[in-house]
Amino acid sequence: MNYIFIFLILISFICATINNRMDIVVDEMLKSSQRAVEISFALIGIMGFWLGIINIAKKSGLIDIFSKCIKKPLLYIFPDLKENNDALSNIALNISANALGLTNAATPFGIKAMENMQKENKNKQRATNSMCTFLAINTAGFQIVPAVVIAILSAAKMDNPSQIIIPTLIVTSIAFLSALFFVKILERHFK
Amino acid sequence: MxxxxxxxxxxxxxxxxxxxxxxxxxxxxxxxxxxxxxxxxxxNIAIKIIPYLIAIIVCTAIFRASGAINILQNMLKPILDYFNIPIETTILMVTRSLSGSATLGVLSDIINQTGANSYATKLAAVITGSSETTFYVASVYFGAVGIKKFRHALLAGILADIVGIIAAIWICSIFFL
Incomplete structure (x- = not known):
């Protein structure tokens, strides 16, 4: 992340010089830092709401039932989380919310799952295998119905926007499986 | 439907x-x-992720504003033509891993430029719908719990993104060309 951070900023400055766009870049730099704070403030409401709703389910025991059902298949992907029921159920909630296209609802569960995994992490600065696996499959963004994209396409009056559903499903499945594949192969080589 | x-x-x-x-x-x-x-x-969570959000959002914003993607486009043009990849979609392939709201903006741009029924629009829609913003998710999720060493998580995510884009190009050429 360190190198990516430095690389992105320096490359931007170099390209801005070549393209003679430095004024736009500087302007965008200041504006976007403000936007970052606005985004996180908007997140407070959504986060609070979903964590609240999920806490009701937790207190009533519904989450335990849910995590028992989903535990077996998830343990194949996350073998280290055998004793960590909270993490497993939050991962399950995150993946199901993402699959349904509810990205806003998925983020709080994802962060919660990370916190659950961090509790059992011995080195708090270093990501565990399970954390990396969870992140990788999350970045692959498995989705059954790409609701937002279809909304944009139908607003633009495309003929039959649902024609992209099947190709998207195939592509997202390939991306999902390859994320799993890469993360499992790579985990042996990164200490 | x-x-x-x-x-x-x-x-x-x-x-x-x-x-x-x-x-x-x-x-x-x-x-x-x-x-x-x-x-x-x-x-608490929303406050904790602010520093990480600032880092990632500023990076992507200046990268987009710098015109780096135009330079990349010109370099790649011969290869793109060979594989029947509309040049407009290259911006999307880069922003897709960086920022979600930027990607939706680019998708709308492509629709405006090439029309709602063009091949570029279909390819762009499939790419947008089939992946998630790798860097954003990584900085927010790991940032929230204070992880500094990402290990192989980012590399795996990026490799999967690349496979996803190649798959999108391949599947779309079967379905829509």
């Missing part, structure tokens, strides 16, 4: 919430207190 899907997606959230509330009623647990107790945490 779309109508059914849209109605379904509107009713999914109320449906889930109804089940959660009914179960709480059945088990006689205090729903209101549980809700406020859980919601309290939302504030």
């Amino acid at each position: 779309i109508k059914i899907l849209n109605t379904l997606s509107v009713y999914i959230l109320p449906f889930i919430i109804t089940i959660i509330l009914c179960y709480s009623l059945y088990k006689k647990t205090p729903a209101y207190e549980s809700f406020t107790e859980g919601a309290k945490e939302g504030f």
